[in-house]
Amino acid sequence: EPEVTQTPSHQVTQMGQEVILRCVPISNHLYFYWYRQILGQKVEFLVSFYNNEISEKSEIFDDQFSVERPDGSNFTLKIRSTKLEDSAMYFCASTSGGQGNYGYTFGSGTRLTVV
């Protein structure tokens, strides 16, 4: 069964450093997402991406965050200057978004720890 692949599975970084989280969505999917889950809290939407541009973003997704699809297969989330409160599980998801198909597939996540 097709999977969404995320790397790395765990990243530890110092406060103020830049991190890039990587995702390979399912190949025929058209819509891509980043979500995050702070330990013990809800899964929260960060950003959606379609047709090579951001289609929607949440209040969490401020100027420190950016997304990119550099080569037609990878989908990245960059945090420019990490803060302690950025520590969370970050999940990439994708969906084809077609008629009658609204199953989002999530990756296993990257656990980001900011120290």
Added chain:
Amino acid sequence: QKEVEQDPGPLSVPEGAIVSLNCTYSNSAFQYFMWYRQYSRKGPELLMYTYSSGNKEDGRFTAQVDKSSKYISLFIRDSQPSDSATYLCAMSAQTGANNLFFGTGTRLTVIP
């Protein structure tokens, strides 16, 4: 105002029991409803999705949506220890670009 509310549990049941998990929501624009299962430190795994009101059955799982009450349910029949996980409800107004709104998740333990 919370968009989606879900009892976090924890919920413990004996093996073979019928499990009922529920969510309520406030946004009448929601049309797509999903249930995800999440194991510890893993990504959510899609179990069921339904559009608008009605029932959908898949093996031991049944999803119900009552839009008039803004209430959705997931039933698990003949529960197994392998069903022990956190169950998340999620919903959106439209497929594609719109984001999902998640409940907090209900932690379920099925005791052998």
